[in-house]
Amino acid sequence: MHRTPGWLMSAFDRTIRPLLWDPEQILRGYVAPGDTVADIGCGAGYYAPALSKFAGPSGRLFLVDVQEDMLKRSTRRLRRASDATAQAVPVLAGDDRFDLSDELDFALMSWMLHEVERPALLWENVGEHLRPAGKALVIEPWVHVRRRRFEEEVAPARELGFATAEIDDILFCHACVATRMV
Numbered sequence: 001m002h003r004t005p006g007w008l009m010s011a012f013d014r015t016i017r018p019l020l021w022d023p024e025q026i027l028r029g030y031v032a033p034g035d036t037v038a039d040i041g042c043g044a045g046y047y048a049p050a051l052s053k054f055a056g057p058s059g060r061l062f063l064v065d066v067q068e069d070m071l072k073r074s075t076r077r078l079r080r081a082s083d084a085t086a087q088a089v090p091v092l093a094g095d096d097r098f099d100l101s102d103e104l105d106f107a108l109m110s111w112m113l114h115e116v117e118r119p120a121l122l123w124e125n126v127g128e129h130l131r132p133a134g135k136a137l138v139i140e141p142w143v144h145v146r147r148r149r150f151e152e153e154v155a156p157a158r159e160l161g162f163a164t165a166e167i168d169d170i171l172f173c174h175a176c177v178a179t180r181m182v
């Protein structure tokens, strides 16, 4: 399976991305002070400072990735952001699994599901960690993921009992919120 290298993600995050996508604007309203949140497939940590800022000093942020290099990059990025105050916990994931020591209020899965070989297994794993009524925000870029593929990526969530609602205001991206109902 293709894995985006860290250097490429960091370069993109420094240059083009801030022109098009504001992490705070995209994430506003999903995370409250004191929440436990996860950035699943965190990459170089483009969204990590915003997640950490919203969760605040009494919150917790799990940085989850299959690449150790990405955990280093996202941790470094958090250290540089003065208002990223949540406790940060890097977690090295296996191909189909990650284990967290706490229940999640919110999970972000940005631009990562198309790199996952078995999305159904990942959704199972997300369902095990999210609290009832907890939410996962999935974002996928049009440039890599066709509409049909996006629907296939999200279908397992519905089969597992998540309620899904499409979001249509993230530029050049498919997006949906999946809420754990059971």
Ligand SMILES: C[S@@+](CC[C@H](N)C(=O)[O-])C[C@H]1O[C@@H](n2cnc3c(N)ncnc32)[C@H](O)[C@@H]1O
Pocket (backbone or CB within 6 Å): 003, 004, 009, 040, 041, 042, 043, 044, 045, 046, 047, 064, 065, 066, 067, 070, 093, 094, 095, 096, 097, 109, 110, 111, 112, 115, 116, 122
């Ligand atoms: C294109 S990058 C996106 C990074 C970040 N979410 C963002 O929006 O900037 C995809 C990331 O997902 C990670 N990834 C791929 N498969 C994964 C899995 N099964 N579990 C956790 N992370 C995974 C990759 O290592 C890579 O860092």
